[in-house]
Amino acid sequence: MTNPDPRELPELAEFRRDTRAWIAEHRPAAPSFVLPQSFLEVETREQFDYLRAWQGALYRAGLVGFDVPREYGGQGVSPERAAVVSQELTRARAPFLVNLLGLRWAGPTILAYGTEEQKRRLIPPLLAADEIWCQGFSEPGSGSDLASLTTRAEPDGAGGWRVTGHKVWTTMAHVADWMILLARTGPAKYDGLSYFLFPMKTDGVRVEPLVKMTGEGGFNQVIFDGAPMPRESLLGQEGQGWRVAMTTLAFERGVEGGRERGAEDLALVWRVADLAARARRDGAPAIDDPVLADQLVSLWIEAEAIGVSALRMRVPGLVADRPLALPLMHKLVFTELAQRATRLACQLLGTEAVLWMGDARAPDDGDWPRAFLNSYGFTIGGGTSEVQRNILGERVLGLPKSK
Amino acid sequence: MSATTGSMSLASHLPDGLGHTGDHDLLRGTARRFLSERCPAREVRRLAGDPIGFDRALWRELAELGWTGLHLPERVGGAGLDHLSMALVLEESGRALYPGPLLASALGALAIARAASGGQAGRLLPDLAAGRVIATLALVEGSSWELDAVEAAARPVEDGYELHGEKAHVPWAQVADLLVAPFRWEGGLSMFAVPLAGPGIEIEPEVSLDSTRRLARVRFTGAHVAADARLLAGGAVLGDLLAPALAYLAAEMAGAAGAALDLTCAYARERVQFDRPIGAFQAVKHPLVDVLIAVERARSLALAAAVALDHAPDQALRAARMAKVAAEGALLFACDRAVQLHGGFGFTWDCDAHLYYKRALASAATWGDALHHRRVLAADLRRLAGYAPRSGS
Numbered sequence: 001m002t003n004p005d006p007r008e009l010p011e012l013a014e015f016r017r018d019t020r021a022w023i024a025e026h027r028p029a030a031p032s033f034v035l036p037q038s039f040l041e042v043e044t045r046e047q048f049d050y051l052r053a054w055q056g057a058l059y060r061a062g063l064v065g066f067d068v069p070r071e072y073g074g075q076g077v078s079p080e081r082a083a084v085v086s087q088e089l090t091r092a093r094a095p096f097l098v099n100l101l102g103l104r105w106a107g108p109t110i111l112a113y114g115t116e117e118q119k120r121r122l123i124p125p126l127l128a129a130d131e132i133w134c135q136g137f138s139e140p141g142s143g144s145d146l147a148s149l150t151t152r153a154e155p156d157g158a159g160g161w162r163v164t165g166h167k168v169w170t171t172m173a174h175v176a177d178w179m180i181l182l183a184r185t186g187p188a189k190y191d192g193l194s195y196f197l198f199p200m201k202t203d204g205v206r207v208e209p210l211v212k213m214t215g216e217g218g219f220n221q222v223i224f225d226g227a228p229m230p231r232e233s234l235l236g237q238e239g240q241g242w243r244v245a246m247t248t249l250a251f252e253r254g255v256e257g258g259r260e261r262g263a264e265d266l267a268l269v270w271r272v273a274d275l276a277a278r279a280r281r282d283g284a285p286a287i288d289d290p291v292l293a294d295q296l297v298s299l300w301i302e303a304e305a306i307g308v309s310a311l312r313m314r315v316p317g318l319v320a321d322r323p324l325a326l327p328l329m330h331k332l333v334f335t336e337l338a339q340r341a342t343r344l345a346c347q348l349l350g351t352e353a354v355l356w357m358g359d360a361r362a363p364d365d366g367d368w369p370r371a372f373l374n375s376y377g378f379t380i381g382g383g384t385s386e387v388q389r390n391i392l393g394e395r396v397l398g399l400p401k402s403k
Numbered sequence: 404m405s406a407t408t409g410s411m412s413l414a415s416h417l418p419d420g421l422g423h424t425g426d427h428d429l430l431r432g433t434a435r436r437f438l439s440e441r442c443p444a445r446e447v448r449r450l451a452g453d454p455i456g457f458d459r460a461l462w463r464e465l466a467e468l469g470w471t472g473l474h475l476p477e478r479v480g481g482a483g484l485d486h487l488s489m490a491l492v493l494e495e496s497g498r499a500l501y502p503g504p505l506l507a508s509a510l511g512a513l514a515i516a517r518a519a520s521g522g523q524a525g526r527l528l529p530d531l532a533a534g535r536v537i538a539t540l541a542l543v544e545g546s547s548w549e550l551d552a553v554e555a556a557a558r559p560v561e562d563g564y565e566l567h568g569e570k571a572h573v574p575w576a577q578v579a580d581l582l583v584a585p586f587r588w589e590g591g592l593s594m595f596a597v598p599l600a601g602p603g604i605e606i607e608p609e610v611s612l613d614s615t616r617r618l619a620r621v622r623f624t625g626a627h628v629a630a631d632a633r634l635l636a637g638g639a640v641l642g643d644l645l646a647p648a649l650a651y652l653a654a655e656m657a658g659a660a661g662a663a664l665d666l667t668c669a670y671a672r673e674r675v676q677f678d679r680p681i682g683a684f685q686a687v688k689h690p691l692v693d694v695l696i697a698v699e700r701a702r703s704l705a706l707a708a709a710v711a712l713d714h715a716p717d718q719a720l721r722a723a724r725m726a727k728v729a730a731e732g733a734l735l736f737a738c739d740r741a742v743q744l745h746g747g748f749g750f751t752w753d754c755d756a757h758l759y760y761k762r763a764l765a766s767a768a769t770w771g772d773a774l775h776h777r778r779v780l781a782a783d784l785r786r787l788a789g790y791a792p793r794s795g796s
Contacts, residue, residue, distance in 0.1 A: 262412060262414055263412065266412050270787075270788070273784055273787070273788040274788055274789075276788065276790075277785075277788040277789055277790040285790065287784075287785055287788060287790050290778075290781065293781040293784060293785065294777055294781055296781070296784055297728075297777050297780045297781050297784060298777075300725075300780070300784060301704070301725045301728060301729055301780075302700065303412075304412060304413045304414070304704070304722075304725060305700040305703050305704050305725075305729065307412045307413060307414030307415075308413055308414050308417065308703045308704060308706075308707035309699065309700065309703040310414065311414050311417060311419065311420075311421055311707070312421060312702075312703045312706060312707075314419075314420070315420055315421055315423045317423055317425075317427055317428040317431070318421065318423055318706060320428070321661075322695075322699070325695060325699050326699060326703075329692075329695070329696050329699065332696070333696060333700075386685075386689070389685070389688065389689040389692040389693075390685070390688065390689075392692045392695060392696075393682070393688035393689065393691060393692050394688075396692075396695060397664075397668045397682075397688075397691055397692065397695060398668065398672060399668065399671055399672060399680075399682035399683065399687075399688050399691065400672065400679065400680045400682050400683040401683060402683055402684070402685055402688060
């Protein structure tokens, strides 16, 4: 493959060539330690520093923040270039952007609801990974029923706030400078919620690591004991928090989809296909097994469908009868596809599927079983698959609420 | 590296916006309104019980709307539109379970448009574009969906050919005027456009599982056809017909799947048990969402396959196979849940679910079922993954 789109505009094709060359030249050498597979599992300082330096290098090369206006540190140009960078990073299997939560969720929400001052202060270091973001939504007693949360933000009498409560599954909290925080400022279930930009490096906040089922860290619980927040921490209006949080969740679930949608899914399927061509089962190449090949075909078709659905989604006439269907199903579709793809990869390993990372003989360093188990982070986080099905059933199919 | 070759996505071959324009919206809107008015479920049921099963007056109306020649060149009286236009109309005709040869005739005409000489096209296509002549496409004889599994033969005689053999499961042969099919000829295959009348041609209706798409066997016992019945570029064109056939069929099936889903959702909103509409139960809601996902996937792939016919011809056949696989899965799943979630009523003749299910089962077995196409796709995948099978395997 020399060019993924023969009809690509010349300036975009040139940008693609330049980006590819830049990545080839500047990508960091493979580290001596194990890298996490996604931003959800960044555990150690050395992992974090390595990844942060990579995002910083990309930012300084002008490859981050294409759809962010220049006055907030972005490139202020067409988002097509973002798609090209994303495709080229996927193609090169380069390390991921460590401040993903900031780039994809916190940043767009701040751009949508923030004051001029908030945008100018917070967005540039977010793009450069100089300041890292985490998300404080879920609580021990409030998962799928998020609006039942009890963490309180109370006025401190001087215009600021004090936070008391307990957040869980807080990815990156151990390295984060900022948290997007949903907290209660009143008794009403939805209208009593407000959305804050909480500075993490402060007194009265304690971050405790949680261990995932893979043995990896990366997420935490965060305990607030009257932690102070200045007046300008509020994003949007007091009591508007649920609406702002839904905007964040829409970004988190990829409700807005660009041209790059489907590229990562397809790349994963081809990595599994590549594994199938290398792996042996019962003395024969795994890909010769018609049962396994057939399962790969299913994944292939589904990944191609995500890509063409992204094109269709942006043509109003082709989604007129159910305009919300494709945007709202995206998170459910791609996370469940990734789960089945990584499980199939484990099956392809045959007798070697019993080996875990750390064993020198584990195929692909044990990436596949680790990726499969980690795939549950995506089918649970950001609204479980079950909640996604409720949303689709109610908002797209018009079925009555389940409670 | 081989795996990156494979990772060139179908989407990357298609234009942004999928070539869609306001005219497509207009066309689809007209199609939906016209069919809901002129071909509602009670009319589909009436025709399903009719010995012929086809309403010629309705056919003339949709011909006047231009649907029979949407995809044919303007110089022969067609509208000169793209394949996406035809796919959108077929999606709507699938929604309505329109009982008539729109799909079959569109493909027969397309075969002629691609394979005929200028003179043949000029003679045959104007009547097809106007809907005055109905064509059908006969791609199956025995137990194989492979296009070259043809035994029927054309024997050259003075001033034409003599046809021998038998075509099976020919859609709407009972009402068609012209049959387009491959015949063995001079050691290869050639496409023929055969008038379905006269001595030596026998049309034996089959009892079709799907009474909204009537089928027949067409037997040739020395039927004589004129020399220009053989379409000049006929052999080469046969393979190129499969992509549009599957893309169009997939669009029609995706439309039917959407309608079956709507039918079930309407029932789930209204039917009350345990003091609430059954659609409030997640055991009902969540499977319907899974149907929705399958339906939207099928629609995206069917439209993409149609767009590929115009904009990425070298990708079209693979896209069309994927579209057929996805549409078959979606339609069968939608019908499975339609019958089951309608409960006892779903099992009756009075519930429309079985109309869709019979269309689903029959369409599945048309021009290669999912298992057939998945086998071909698996071979593609092996090749794209850079795996060269050992010789003999």
